[in-house]
Amino acid sequence: MVNRTPVIAVIGAGIAGLEAARQLSGLGYEPVLIEKAPAVGGHVAEWNRLFPDMAPAADLLQSLEAGTSGIRTHVDTEIASLGRLKDGYSLILSNGETLLCDAVLFATGFHLFDASRKEEYGYGIYDRVITNRDLEQWFNTRHDPRVGKPKAVGFVHCVGSRDVKAGNKQCSKVCCITAIKEAIEIKEEFPDAEVYCFYMDLRLFGKKYEDFYIRAQRDLGIHFIRGRVSEVGEAIDGRVVVKAEDTLSGKPVKVTLDLLVLMAGIVCNPDAQHYARELGVAVDEDGFLKSRDNLGAVIESSRPGVFFAGACTGAKTVPETLAEARSAALAIHQYFNKRR
Amino acid sequence: MIYQGKQKIWADYQKEIPDNHWFYVRSCIRQNFFPASEKYFLTICRDMLGRDIYETEHHTTCAGIAYHCDTIPQETAMTVVARQFALMTEAGYDSLVTSCITSFGNYTEILETWREFPELEAKIREQLWKACRREFEKPKYLAHASDLMYKLRGEIAERAQYRLVSRATGEPLRVVEHIGCHYSKMFPHKGVGGAEYPCVLSGMAEAWGGQVIDYPERRHCCGYGFRQYHVKANRGYSLSNTHKKFESMEPFHPDLILTNCPGCPYFLDRWQYVIAEMEGKTYGQNGYGIPALTYEELAGLVLGVDPWDLGLQVHQVAIEPLLDKIGIDYDPARKYLGMNEKKIKTPGLPTTLKCC
Numbered sequence: 001m002v003n004r005t006p007v008i009a010v011i012g013a014g015i016a017g018l019e020a021a022r023q024l025s026g027l028g029y030e031p032v033l034i035e036k037a038p039a040v041g042g043h044v045a046e047w048n049r050l051f052p053d054m055a056p057a058a059d060l061l062q063s064l065e066a067g068t069s070g071i072r073t074h075v076d077t078e079i080a081s082l083g084r085l086k087d088g089y090s091l092i093l094s095n096g097e098t099l100l101c102d103a104v105l106f107a108t109g110f111h112l113f114d115a116s117r118k119e120e121y122g123y124g125i126y127d128r129v130i131t132n133r134d135l136e137q138w139f140n141t142r143h144d145p146r147v148g149k150p151k152a153v154g155f156v157h158c159v160g161s162r163d164v165k166a167g168n169k170q171c172s173k174v175c176c177i178t179a180i181k182e183a184i185e186i187k188e189e190f191p192d193a194e195v196y197c198f199y200m201d202l203r204l205f206g207k208k209y210e211d212f213y214i215r216a217q218r219d220l221g222i223h224f225i226r227g228r229v230s231e232v233g234e235a236i237d238g239r240v241v242v243k244a245e246d247t248l249s250g251k252p253v254k255v256t257l258d259l260l261v262l263m264a265g266i267v268c269n270p271d272a273q274h275y276a277r278e279l280g281v282a283v284d285e286d287g288f289l290k291s292r293d294n295l296g297a298v299i300e301s302s303r304p305g306v307f308f309a310g311a312c313t314g315a316k317t318v319p320e321t322l323a324e325a326r327s328a329a330l331a332i333h334q335y336f337n338k339r340r
Numbered sequence: 341m342i343y344q345g346k347q348k349i350w351a352d353y354q355k356e357i358p359d360n361h362w363f364y365v366r367s368c369i370r371q372n373f374f375p376a377s378e379k380y381f382l383t384i385c386r387d388m389l390g391r392d393i394y395e396t397e398h399h400t401t402c403a404g405i406a407y408h409c410d411t412i413p414q415e416t417a418m419t420v421v422a423r424q425f426a427l428m429t430e431a432g433y434d435s436l437v438t439s440c441i442t443s444f445g446n447y448t449e450i451l452e453t454w455r456e457f458p459e460l461e462a463k464i465r466e467q468l469w470k471a472c473r474r475e476f477e478k479p480k481y482l483a484h485a486s487d488l489m490y491k492l493r494g495e496i497a498e499r500a501q502y503r504l505v506s507r508a509t510g511e512p513l514r515v516v517e518h519i520g521c522h523y524s525k526m527f528p529h530k531g532v533g534g535a536e537y538p539c540v541l542s543g544m545a546e547a548w549g550g551q552v553i554d555y556p557e558r559r560h561c562c563g564y565g566f567r568q569y570h571v572k573a574n575r576g577y578s579l580s581n582t583h584k585k586f587e588s589m590e591p592f593h594p595d596l597i598l599t600n601c602p603g604c605p606y607f608l609d610r611w612q613y614v615i616a617e618m619e620g621k622t623y624g625q626n627g628y629g630i631p632a633l634t635y636e637e638l639a640g641l642v643l644g645v646d647p648w649d650l651g652l653q654v655h656q657v658a659i660e661p662l663l664d665k666i667g668i669d670y671d672p673a674r675k676y677l678g679m680n681e682k683k684i685k686t687p688g689l690p691t692t693l694k695c696c
């Protein structure tokens with residue numbers, strides 16, 4: 001162990017990376033944030049409001065950014081190569097800098113499933129088919145001609161999640177509540193609109209999630225149809241014709257909608273897999289990074305000095321991600337304490 | 341509609357289609373439905389475009405209809421198909437092109453099954469040997485005849501006498517395409533353009549000047565559906581499927597329907613008469629129907645083949661309005677002349693669907 005302040009490379013400056021860096025800095029370490037995108041914030045920066053309290057995503061980010069203001073941060077920076085040293089790791093960055101560090105924290109997050117791969121839903125083909133991310137951006141900017149003033153809106157749950165044919169058998173965990181949140185927001189924005197949610201199961205496990213579901217049904221009249229959408233077509237006026245099966249009533253359903261929102265699922269970040277391979281860190285069969293132990297050591301990798309935080313190990317909610325980031329910071333602290 | 345989105349998908353579903361030397365197997369039923377289509381596939385490929393297409397009178401049904409109607413097990417169909425492969429091997433070919441979509445689906449399914457279960461292939465080889473002392477190589481390339489026509493669409497366009505353009509307005513004709521379900525719905529990667537947005541037919545229509553129209557029930561079954569039609573009690577399902585498609589395409593005012601399956605042009609053509617008789621409704625302009633053509637018929641038309649030599653007089657829906665729209669010359673007096681200009685009977689006219 002060297003006498004200088006240990007340096008921790010934090011890969012990814014989404015909410016996990018920001019919170020972990022803040023905690024590490026508070027514990028007396030020198031975290032260095034490396035972010036591929038031009039700005040910090042990750043997916044949350046693209047979101048408008050967050051469940052369960054409908055707090056603005058920007059407020060959360062603002063507080064996280066304020067907590068990391070003095071921390072060295074490289075944005076718009078990729079990692080050209082990662083290598084193992086005797087007592088640490090070296091990272092060659094795309095800006096030409098070489099970063100020698102004592103530990104690495106993966107906060108690489110997730111990728112949204114490419115909804116155009118579910119060809120039958122017509123994303124990228126039909127104008128009025130958008131994704132959850134597109135809708136959040138509309139909530140942020142109010143600029144997307146595809147949204148317009150809809151009178152009928154549908155949400156398709158589990159797009160690329162729990163879908164063996166799409167290569168992602170895992171549940172994305174947050175899509176059900178996100179769909180209900182967005183359905184409520186649409187209904188509040190356009191009270192006359194009919195809103196439909198096409199779902200397989202509703203997995204509403206978190207605090208206040210059930211309240212959202214009950215409110216959506218009881219107070220707002222949002223239609224929940226248990227069944228998968230089989231295909232989407234385009235009517236002559238540009239609206240989308242959606243076919244599905246209502247498995248509760250045992251009947252096929254066909255509705256014409258002004259807007260169809262695909263709840264693109266959470267899949268592993270291919271960059272994380274690439275970096276993991278370079279460091280000899282295990283990747284799980286679902287493509288996410290493999291924890292040393294899925295019960296007691298979720299934030300630890302199988303390699304000393306390499307830690308995980310957030311959705312790099314699987315789909316997580318915002319509070320879970322933040323809790324994991326703090327946990328990872330403590331684990332890193334303990335790691336260095338043991339080496340002293 | 342975002343055309344570039346379709347192009348992106350098409351790029352993922354391209355298949356290798358050799359340019360020449362094909363062993364051709366005909367359909368069981370197409371020669372009865374639209375008798376000149378297969379003849380003109382050979383005429384266009386061989387005589388007009390100089391390709392080597394071999395066929396033998398010794399080939400039989402592929403047994404696909406029986407298989408899909410659940411009247412024979414798949415192993416029986418496999419042995420029949422193995423015999424076709426043996427004929428191809430004996431003739432010295434390694435590329436097999438089928439006239440029928442169901443045959444294409446049947447052959448594809450069998451080859452994929454053998455790939456997954458090689459022991460089954462070995463068993464079929466043994467059965468074929470015991471039955472008729474034949475052996476076979478599997479085809480290196482398997483295509484539907486529409487794949488080959490798609491491959492040759494540019495050459496056809498270069499030789500075209502007519503384009504799919506309205507003579508009166510100069511606007512491209514509005515073409516609705518309908519691939520058969522067995523073309524790529526079972527194995528999307530075996531069809532040009534995949535299953536959701538196939539481009540095998542739309543590629544032809546666009547190459548020859550037309551504009552392809554998408555409509556909500558484009559993917560829906562034509563109405564044939566094997567057990568929907570072959571089981572007499574189910575024929576209402578067949579008709580209702582076709583009716584659903586026409587109701588969906590009606591607002592788009594298509595000029596023609598382009599098909600590549602034996603059943604699709606038949607049902608999309610004949611049921612227009614039945615719908616007209618039952619409901620008094622027609623879907624074309626001025627009381628006519630919408631012509632449903634095979635890709636060989638359409639290729640023949642753009643190449644300047646006489647419409648009556650193409651057998652277009654056996655369609656239920658009158659073809660003349662389409663010919664007039666394109667500006668194709670034809671002699672109405674020759675419409676019902678048979679071999680050697682012998683006059684054959686003129687069919688009776690429907691009560692509602694306008695015919696010439």
